[in-house]
Amino acid sequence: MSSDQDEQSTDSPDAADTVAPQAARSEASTAVDILDTGDSSLSRRQVLAGAGGAGLLAATPIPLTLQRPRQQRASAGATPEQIHLTWGRDPATSIAVSWASPEPAVRPRVLLSGPGGGSRVASAVRRSYTDGISGEVVWTYHAQLTGLAPGTVYSYAIRADNDGAAEPFSATFRTAPRGRAPFRFTSFGDLATPSPRWVLSYGQSAYAVAAVESFQPLFHLLNGDLCYADLNPAHQSEVWRDFGNNCQASAAHRAWMPCPGNHEIEFGNGPQGLGSYLTRYTLPDNGVPGLRGRWYAFRVSSALFVSLDADDVVYQDAGAFVAGPGPLTPAAGAGGDTIPPGTSFYIRGYSGGAQTAWLERTLAAARADHSIDWIIVQMHQDAASSSATGNGSDLGIRQAWLPLFDRYQVDLVLCGHDHDYERSFPVRGFDAMAGRDAATGEPVQTLRPHPVTTADASVFDSSEGTVHLILGCGGTSAPLDEYGVDAADGLRQAKVFTRANRPAPTATPGVFARAGADALEDATWSAMRDPSTGYGIAVFDVHPGEVRGGMTSITVRYFHAVGADPVNPASGRAGAPTPTYTEFETFTLVRHRSDG
Ligand SMILES: [Fe+2]
Numbered sequence: 307m308s309s310d311q312d313e314q315s316t317d318s319p320d321a322a323d324t325v326a327p328q329a330a331r332s333e334a335s336t337a338v339d340i341l342d343t344g345d346s347s348l349s350r351r352q353v354l355a356g357a358g359g360a361g362l363l364a365a366t367p368i369p370l371t372l373q374r375p376r377q378q379r380a381s382a383g384a385t386p387e388q389i390h391l392t393w394g395r396d397p398a399t400s401i402a403v404s405w406a407s408p409e410p411a412v413r414p415r416v417l418l419s420g421p422g423g424g425s426r427v428a429s430a431v432r433r434s435y436t437d438g439i440s441g442e443v444v445w446t447y448h449a450q451l452t453g454l455a456p457g458t459v460y461s462y463a464i465r466a467d468n469d470g471a472a473e474p475f476s477a478t479f480r481t482a483p484r485g486r487a488p489f490r491f492t493s494f495g496d497l498a499t500p501s502p503r504w505v506l507s508y509g510q511s512a513y514a515v516a517a518v519e520s521f522q523p524l525f526h527l528l529n530g531d532l533c534y535a536d537l538n539p540a541h542q543s544e545v546w547r548d549f550g551n552n553c554q555a556s557a558a559h560r561a562w563m564p565c566p567g568n569h570e571i572e573f574g575n576g577p578q579g580l581g582s583y584l585t586r587y588t589l590p591d592n593g594v595p596g597l598r599g600r601w602y603a604f605r606v607s608s609a610l611f612v613s614l615d616a617d618d619v620v621y622q623d624a625g626a627f628v629a630g631p632g633p634l635t636p637a638a639g640a641g642g643d644t645i646p647p648g649t650s651f652y653i654r655g656y657s658g659g660a661q662t663a664w665l666e667r668t669l670a671a672a673r674a675d676h677s678i679d680w681i682i683v684q685m686h687q688d689a690a691s692s693s694a695t696g697n698g699s700d701l702g703i704r705q706a707w708l709p710l711f712d713r714y715q716v717d718l719v720l721c722g723h724d725h726d727y728e729r730s731f732p733v734r735g736f737d738a739m740a741g742r743d744a745a746t747g748e749p750v751q752t753l754r755p756h757p758v759t760t761a762d763a764s765v766f767d768s769s770e771g772t773v774h775l776i777l778g779c780g781g782t783s784a785p786l787d788e789y790g791v792d793a794a795d796g797l798r799q800a801k802v803f804t805r806a807n808r809p810a811p812t813a814t815p816g817v818f819a820r821a822g823a824d825a826l827e828d829a830t831w832s833a834m835r836d837p838s839t840g841y842g843i844a845v846f847d848v849h850p851g852e853v854r855g856g857m858t859s860i861t862v863r864y865f866h867a868v869g870a871d872p873v874n875p876a877s878g879r880a881g882a883p884t885p886t887y888t889e890f891e892t893f894t895l896v897r898h899r900s901d902g
Pocket residue numbers: 333531567568569686722723724
């Protein structure tokens with residue numbers, strides 16, 4: 307990767323760097339199996355068959371039956387595309403407008419209009435990078451809008467001198483409220499794109515974007531594994547383009563806040579492979595030189611949102627990978643060397659502890675702040691997942707971050723990675739030596755999260771324990787909604803990575819594989835799993851409470867898209883993307899306000 311910083315930006319990715327040869331293959335060995343059985347080609351046919359509808363989304367009652375959103379047409383020249391919003395330093399007063407264009411834009415800018423009829427122009431910073439495999443140059447633009455009024459609707463338009471558009475793209479957004487005020491946000495991860503051309507993409511991805519828009523949240527959390535460009539190594543920037551244009555139907559109207567997943571780690575694109583991600587997104591500054599954009603925090607109303615890059619702490623090796631037998635050879639002009647089979651891009655520990663130190667500072671400050679009640683963490687990989695067909699849990703997160711979540715009473719942890727839905731009981735502390743080696747049966751330390759209750763009430767006090775949600779239910783072609791059961795005792799069972807699964811030779815000469823999780827444990831922390839589908843969306847309504855020192859609550863509703871799986875898990879018959887989302891479960895978190 308080479309990067310071109312035409313103008314200074316505090317959020318810019320790191321400068322051109324030397325990167326060890328990398329290549330990608332898959333999420334995990336189990337995910338490879340799903341893809342290699344041919345299910346992905348089946349899903350692609352279904353996508354083609356089911357991709358007829360189009361139209362604008364109206365305000366929608368529950369249950370939802372969504373119309374497929376109008377796909378942004380591929381543009382030419384400097385016409386803006388892949389338009390998305392992200393919060394600035396203070397979501398009540400600042401937001402960033404970002405977009406891309408096939409060719410460099412001249413004088414890219416945003417025209418902002420406020421409710422009183424006043425308007426102003428904000429210049430955009432241009433950031434570009436050269437994809438390390440294809441050699442394609444990607445042009446992006448970022449305009450920071452600051453000094454806005456809280457809780458206010460603004461309209462904006464995007465222009466460039468050479469944009470070629472008869473009418474500029476225009477949309478509206480709302481800034482966050484100031485002080486303790488109710489608000490809604492939504493979340494899922496693992497979105498992919500609706501284009502059947504790409505590995506792991508599936509038509510449900512378009513309906514997922516429509517689902518976000520139907521709930522009209524203040525903002526959306528996108529929990530990593532955005533589009534799986536790394537699994538399409540010769541076409542990474544094309545995959546990102548389809549992803550950005552799909553998201554635009556919602557992300558141009560409200561902030562979509564991402565975190566990196568293992569599939570944002572790409573060949574030759576920066577020291578952690580995050581060059582494409584970092585170039586495309588403008589995110590709140592974490593203040594750590596050289597590592598900006600990888601993790602961050604922002605505050606809305608009485609809630610602090612902490613977005614982490616778990617790639618830094620997980621044991622699992624699931625980034626870019628060349629399985630073989632052939633090498634991966636970058637295009638002439640891309641500047642990279644041929645990547646031999648058996649190469650994986652493994653970045654555990656890349657921040658040298660800086661992320662965890664930042665996390666502790668951030669959590670400590672939040673719990674000392676009597677205007678903050680809720681702490682909600684977003685990351686991609688999982689501390690508590692019992693998917694049998696997916697990746698499972700990772701000891702690295704349990705070691706590095708769960709003690710901090712306990713100490714500072716993190717309320718919610720929202721993840722992705724396994725393409726399903728799972729909710730934990732509130733957990734605090736751990737059960738020692740509760741795991742066993744998957745191969746030998748010998749006891750293994752998995753630091754199993756300890757449930758503070760196993761009564762599945764509909765209301766939980768999250769000051770007593772942290773609730774983990776797996777929300778890898780966005781829109782991939784590979785749902786992973788089959789869950790582990792211990793055949794010996796009938797209890798729920800989770801796989802746990804307790805060591806790195808680096809590539810190892812297989813029986814086929816020149817072909818390498820990465821093993822699945824090495825340990826198992828009874829998942830006593832698992833409260834709810836959804837075996838009916840791997841697709842859905844979580845909707846969170848934050849109620850700040852009325853009385854100083856009184857109770858505040860978050861109502862959580864999970865809506866799922868039954869029948870959307872490429873193969874229906876109940877019937878075994880072929881499924882297809884579906885516009886219908888119905889409620890699966892509702893629960894409420896409560897805690898005392900911190901201003902008592
Ligand atoms: Fe993942």
